[in-house]
Amino acid sequence: MGINLSNFFTSKENNLKMNNYQDLEHIDGVSISTVSANLYESERDDLVMFYFRKGANHASVYTQSKIVSENIKWNLNKKNKRVKSLMINTRNANAFTGKKGYHGLQKIAEELSLRLSEKQKEDEDKPEKVKPEQVLFGCTGTIGEEFPTEKIKNKIPELISKIKYTQNKYIWMKAALGIMTTDLKPKLAMEECKIGNTKVKIYGIAKGSGMIQPNMATTLGYIFTDADLSNEILKKLLKKNITTTFNAISCDGDTSTNDMVSFFSTGVAKNLNINNINDKRIKDFDLSLHKVLLNLAKRVVSDGEGASKFVSINIKKCKSETDAKKIAFSIANSPLVKTAISGEDPNWGRIVMAVGKAGINLNLSKLIILFGDFKIVERGQLSERYNEAEVAEYMKNEEIEINIEIGTGSKNFTAYTMDFTKKYIEINSDYRS
Amino acid sequence: MGINLSNFFTSKENNLKMNNYQDLEHIDGVSISTVSANLYESERDDLVMFYFRKGANHASVYTQSKIVSENIKWNLNKKNKRVKSLMINTRNANAFTGKKGYHGLQKIAEELSLRLSEKQKEDEDKPEKVKPEQVLFGCTGTIGEEFPTEKIKNKIPELISKIKYTQNKYIWMKAALGIMTTDLKPKLAMEECKIGNTKVKIYGIAKGSGMIQPNMATTLGYIFTDADLSNEILKKLLKKNITTTFNAISCDGDTSTNDMVSFFSTGVAKNLNINNINDKRIKDFDLSLHKVLLNLAKRVVSDGEGASKFVSINIKKCKSETDAKKIAFSIANSPLVKTAISGEDPNWGRIVMAVGKAGINLNLSKLIILFGDFKIVERGQLSERYNEAEVAEYMKNEEIEINIEIGTGSKNFTAYTMDFTKKYIEINSDYRS
Numbered sequence: 061m062g063i064n065l066s067n068f069f070t071s072k073e074n075n076l077k078m079n080n081y082q083d084l085e086h087i088d089g090v091s092i093s094t095v096s097a098n099l100y101e102s103e104r105d106d107l108v109m110f111y112f113r114k115g116a117n118h119a120s121v122y123t124q125s126k127i128v129s130e131n132i133k134w135n136l137n138k139k140n141k142r143v144k145s146l147m148i149n150t151r152n153a154n155a156f157t158g159k160k161g162y163h164g165l166q167k168i169a170e171e172l173s174l175r176l177s178e179k180q181k182e183d184e185d186k187p188e189k190v191k192p193e194q195v196l197f198g199c200t201g202t203i204g205e206e207f208p209t210e211k212i213k214n215k216i217p218e219l220i221s222k223i224k225y226t227q228n229k230y231i232w233m234k235a236a237l238g239i240m241t242t243d244l245k246p247k248l249a250m251e252e253c254k255i256g257n258t259k260v261k262i263y264g265i266a267k268g269s270g271m272i273q274p275n276m277a278t279t280l281g282y283i284f285t286d287a288d289l290s291n292e293i294l295k296k297l298l299k300k301n302i303t304t305t306f307n308a309i310s311c312d313g314d315t316s317t318n319d320m321v322s323f324f325s326t327g328v329a330k331n332l333n334i335n336n337i338n339d340k341r342i343k344d345f346d347l348s349l350h351k352v353l354l355n356l357a358k359r360v361v362s363d364g365e366g367a368s369k370f371v372s373i374n375i376k377k378c379k380s381e382t383d384a385k386k387i388a389f390s391i392a393n394s395p396l397v398k399t400a401i402s403g404e405d406p407n408w409g410r411i412v413m414a415v416g417k418a419g420i421n422l423n424l425s426k427l428i429i430l431f432g433d434f435k436i437v438e439r440g441q442l443s444e445r446y447n448e449a450e451v452a453e454y455m456k457n458e459e460i461e462i463n464i465e466i467g468t469g470s471k472n473f474t475a476y477t478m479d480f481t482k483k484y485i486e487i488n489s490d491y492r493s
Numbered sequence: 494m495g496i497n498l499s500n501f502f503t504s505k506e507n508n509l510k511m512n513n514y515q516d517l518e519h520i521d522g523v524s525i526s527t528v529s530a531n532l533y534e535s536e537r538d539d540l541v542m543f544y545f546r547k548g549a550n551h552a553s554v555y556t557q558s559k560i561v562s563e564n565i566k567w568n569l570n571k572k573n574k575r576v577k578s579l580m581i582n583t584r585n586a587n588a589f590t591g592k593k594g595y596h597g598l599q600k601i602a603e604e605l606s607l608r609l610s611e612k613q614k615e616d617e618d619k620p621e622k623v624k625p626e627q628v629l630f631g632c633t634g635t636i637g638e639e640f641p642t643e644k645i646k647n648k649i650p651e652l653i654s655k656i657k658y659t660q661n662k663y664i665w666m667k668a669a670l671g672i673m674t675t676d677l678k679p680k681l682a683m684e685e686c687k688i689g690n691t692k693v694k695i696y697g698i699a700k701g702s703g704m705i706q707p708n709m710a711t712t713l714g715y716i717f718t719d720a721d722l723s724n725e726i727l728k729k730l731l732k733k734n735i736t737t738t739f740n741a742i743s744c745d746g747d748t749s750t751n752d753m754v755s756f757f758s759t760g761v762a763k764n765l766n767i768n769n770i771n772d773k774r775i776k777d778f779d780l781s782l783h784k785v786l787l788n789l790a791k792r793v794v795s796d797g798e799g800a801s802k803f804v805s806i807n808i809k810k811c812k813s814e815t816d817a818k819k820i821a822f823s824i825a826n827s828p829l830v831k832t833a834i835s836g837e838d839p840n841w842g843r844i845v846m847a848v849g850k851a852g853i854n855l856n857l858s859k860l861i862i863l864f865g866d867f868k869i870v871e872r873g874q875l876s877e878r879y880n881e882a883e884v885a886e887y888m889k890n891e892e893i894e895i896n897i898e899i900g901t902g903s904k905n906f907t908a909y910t911m912d913f914t915k916k917y918i919e920i921n922s923d924y925r926s
Contacts, residue, residue, distance in 0.1 A: 127849030127857065156845060158874045203842040204875045317849055395828060395913075403922030409636040412589060416560030416750055424560065441591045442637045480828075481922075482915045488829055489836030489914070 082250045084232035084263045088286040089114050089326025092231045093222035094238040097215045099151035099208055105238035107212060108148045109219045110282070111176065115142035115188070116324040118196070119295035121302055123319035129155035130162045130207070131197035132320065138193040141291060144176055146282065146322065148198035148239050149212055153278065155203040155317040164209030169195040171213050175220050200241055200267065200278040200318055236265040239280060243269045245363050249355035251348035256341045258331035260287040262348050266356040269363040281306055281321035281356055287345065288327035289334060296337045297349055298323045305353035309361045309476045310392040361476045366483030369401055371460045373475045378466045383420045384473035390418035391462065391475070398480035401460055406451040408436045411462060426467025431455065515683050517665035517696045521719040522547050522759025525664045526655035527671040530648045532584035532641055538671035540645060541581045542652045543715070544609065548575035548621070549757040551629070552728035554735055556752035562588035563595045563640070564630035565751065571626040574724060577609055578623070579715065579755065581631035581672050582645055586711065588636040588750040597642030602628040604646050608653050633674055633700065633711040633751055669698040672713060676702045678796050682788035684781035689774045691764035693720040695781050699789040702796040714739055714754035714789055720778065721760035722767060729770045730782055731756045738786035742794045742909045743825040794909045799916030802834055804893045806908045811899045816853045817906035823851035824895065824908070831913035834893055839884040841869045844895060859900025864888065
């Protein structure tokens, strides 16, 4: 089954750039298989399996919603130190499916672990038995519909038959396409860096384009490295870097039952042992991980439904990062700010409104607001240098920066969002069918 | 200057009903004057003065925003027990206008109190000197523009010349129209009730239709009664009833720098003394005040920009009212829920998403979700009785009820909102001009 990439890269529904794709090639210890399990009406890859031949250490962060999907429950219940596989399906979120949805995953994990154990016997010098609890699941799609357990289970032999021990850019692209729901573009990113003197790779794919039909969509992010890092170090690195990347983006302020970002390390690179994320030998890796996560997170935003502009909101000199974040998201989630940006209107009054409603104590005489480099507000008043025509011209850019100095401290936070267009309403108000 | 009411009642931009108007007639102790101070390019009433001949007790609630307009600062600074006048202007919010904006109000208050003192000498048996601090201000319109102090001040003689001691439905309608900015319809409400055996009236006007251009708009509500109630009782009654009325509405989750609801009592009705809002002799008044506030609040929502549907979100059986409120607003402010309703889509998955993201602990086995009377979700699953065609038919109604039982306690909260339409984006993304 071929992929017509041109469909994804020339869509008129999304004019934002981000059409530059890095080539993800081979990463030691990771195998990818994709198939169509006919979960959609028309055939497309909808099932993606990652297989870690030698196992992988791992860490994940999940949705903060109080209602979570069955696969998130499964992942949280399985505390296995090393995992052997990550299986992702689209079309069905396995949320609000009750015990049946959970049992479906159990069945799939049992079948998959059995088949992977056989595969181990065939291919490995020291075969390991794969246990069902060594399988993690990512699900995304409609909620409340019966989980297609059998359809997925029946595709396991085909998925296994497709396992190759050398990956290439084509299979990574297929994986990124295979996890998409209403995304218009696949999302991939990579960095190469060093831990001590050892060269390692960090590869990632993601999906997400706002909360969307049919019922809702999800942000999924999967990061892979051949570095050798413990679960604890992976967890700390992921938590540290997620705050300013995946947790710094907002399409519409809504949150799914299925959100999940996971980080896998195969350990094949045999770098020196790292016990502390402040160890300076992990610094380069830490920065590279941040780049990969930010790259993917920005791609999710720029693929936001109906988005015509990518907006960075930089809140500076705040008392705490928490305060800066509250102000940043108060702006990022304001429908009035987002519609003004879509109308290319330098409507600074709405920015002021959104800063005020965040509930953080302000000293107006210190507040500075800029669009890009254009100073709009200073000392609680419109800047004397403000020239609306000039700023209106700036608003025509595809990438908009809102720069705000609160002036009460030294902490910063940047949030990323897109504008609200008529297209957004169109996409989201269309009846699911 | 005549009013062509048909302009307001037949607009195609807003299809929601609420075209039924109660007749507000005379209320003892309140006089209304309206004029055009030419604050807009085309002539319309943009300045409304309420004059309390014998003074009025009063209480107000203001925006929770950390950035407030100069008139709110003025009102908060003036702690006079009895007020003589409330002056409301549109077109200019007097926000982000610095000290000059505040001094403008000072000048207007000085001139107005001087002229009203003269009026007292002419008309009253026991004339009282009116002090500047006995004037309250309501401002709404563009922020950051210089406050038109002189234009307003110059109209004071005309406003005073128009004072009549008997009001009628026409002057109340003019007042409601005079405080509008981008509202499509004036908002008025009234109730008659008893305190003990004394008949009293509660009249109210409001403005607001979401946060809007030119820079932002505001919710203003002004309630008047001839009852004799202390400032303290007015404050308690207002606070108690605002929670479930003006503070239960959401158009887009945004908050203005100028929001204000004030309650004035002229005391002319000479009812018995009330010292406690739990006194059963105030019960009828309490309920009537709630009706007036809710009536006005609903009119603000139904006039929401581009609104095609009025949505009530009833959260029941929650542990606390705070929890119920959080869940209600999580749904009311979700762009995905609001667009689904605009598309007449019974997209219960988005309701589930919004319940989950509110962050309140849930017991899914107890969660029940209904659209109107149609049960959608029960015991953490889609109801067996769910019939999508039936519910899709229900979604075509102009008034939609989302009924949710959390099942963890006994507290309830209802939020009111409207849908998000393409018209909303159109109105809010148009360049201010």
